[in-house]
Amino acid sequence: MNPVHDLRHIDLNLLVVLDALLAERHISRAAQRLAMTQPAVSHALNRLRDLFADPLLVRVGNEMRLTARAAALAQPLADALAQVRNVVAAGAFEPQRCRRCFRLGISDYGSAVVLPGLVRRLRQIAPGVDLQLSQHSRLETLRQVAEGELDAALGVFPMLAEGLQADVLFQEHxxxxxxxxxxxxxxxxxxxxxxxxxxxxxxxxxxxxxxxxxxxxxxxxxxxxxxxxxxxxxxxxxxxxxxxxxxxxxxxxxxxxxxxxxxxxxxxxxxxPFDFAAIWRTGVEANPELAWLRGEIRALGG
Structure with missing residues (x-):
């Protein structure tokens, strides 16, 4: 059996490090997020590269970019770790115990209209949750959500690619x-x-x-x-x-x-008028953390 297919041969803590690296795309930031030293994260990345027989993150100019294999791993890994956390918690998802950085795409309009209410709500009920926000073109945002580079995006999306679904928050005039x-x-x-x-x-x-x-x-x-x-x-x-x-x-x-x-x-x-919506990858309900965030964002349009 290939060692990558046999959990007995894998240090599962490496998957937690991989999740942080895929989210942060930066060794120092991943180390800070995990409360680890930078050399320890670099060592873990080398082991992960051996495990998956793939570079996973490659330097392009001044930034680290995901390989195709890493991009494909990002969302399934995040979902799997969320389910493991839910099993360990042995109960319903508890927002006040959540420790996660959610990556959202959002427009200037969405930042002005929706973001203040969302941030206030999260600070009240989930103070351990962080948000990483970015703004890109509509097509690029759709791609990033579809490929798991973003957890969700808020904006105007008249057409969706296969594998995405939308929650209309309100209609605007x-x-x-x-x-x-x-x-x-x-x-x-x-x-x-x-x-x-x-x-x-x-x-x-x-x-x-x-x-x-x-x-x-x-x-x-x-x-x-x-x-x-x-x-x-x-x-x-x-x-x-x-x-x-x-x-x-x-x-x-x-x-x-x-x-x-x-x-x-x-x-x-x-x-x-136009619809302002939140878009998600299909199957987000399987991830308790993302399902909870989806519910909080839906409530903003109520």
């Missing part, structure tokens, strides 16, 4: 912000005024097209985009004292103190 001095005495925003005004557009990837532009294009119309920027949270601050117009998701600005002279209006044309 659009509003228009501008300096009230830009409006006529009636304080109404007409479609003509909207099209003539210069617009601020928020796009992580610097792209012009959006839900707004799709709605305009359906009518054979276009707008002039004067400013493209990557952050919802700063966009409104650009408007006061200018002729700029911002069409933005309502929740992105509803909870913030807007400059005194800004006015919030309904768009002068119908713009379809």
């Amino acid at each position: 659009f509003v228009v912000l501008t300096d009230r001095n830009n409006l006529p005495v009636t304080a109404k925003l007409t479609l003509d005024h909207y099209l003539q005004a210069p617009h601020v557009h928020v796009s992580v990837q610097g792209m012009h097209h959006s839900h707004v532009d799709t709605a305009l294009a359906a009518r054979g119309l276009r707008r002039r985009i004067a400013v493209i920027m990557p952050h919802f949270t700063v966009a409104a601050a650009l408007l006061a004292g200018t002729d700029l117009v911002l069409t933005v998701a309502f929740r992105a600005v509803a909870g913030s103190a807007l400059p005194a002279n800004l006015i919030m209006l309904e768009p002068p044309l119908p713009i379809p």
Whole structure:
């Protein structure tokens, strides 16, 4: 029998080290997470490389990247260790005893709208839980969740790849912000005024097209985009004292103190709403820790 297939020949503590290395992709951070010395983790990595006959982590420039074999191991290993912890605990999952770093992909919008409530909740009921957050393009985020590099992601995902599933947290609609001095005495925003005004557009990837532009294009119309920027949270601050117009998701600005002279209006044309969702790998229910986190995130949309 191949030793890798016979648990009698394996130091199972190595799998705990492997889990940390795959999550952190950094020997020093993995050592800190495990309360081990860096040389001890390096030695364990060498043993793991021998065990799996694979480099597992390789240096590319200034970072460590997972090999294809390591990427395939990451999620099944995390799930298996979570089930072992559950067996040892001999009872229901207890959030207050959980010690894990969850890796989430999240957009700027999600960070403003959902993240504060999630962090408050986790600090109250699971103080041993850490979050590692990242922001990437939609396609890259889908890939990272599908391959287990992220535990989950929160954002707008109109289409999902095979092996992923989504929990819709809420449906969002659009509003228009501008300096009230830009409006006529009636304080109404007409479609003509909207099209003539210069617009601020928020796009992580610097792209012009959006839900707004799709709605305009359906009518054979276009707008002039004067400013493209990557952050919802700063966009409104650009408007006061200018002729700029911002069409933005309502929740992105509803909870913030807007400059005194800004006015919030309904768009002068119908713009379809969008679903904000959390996406997960299929089969997440088998991992008690991830199943619990999924329930906490679902509750945010209640």
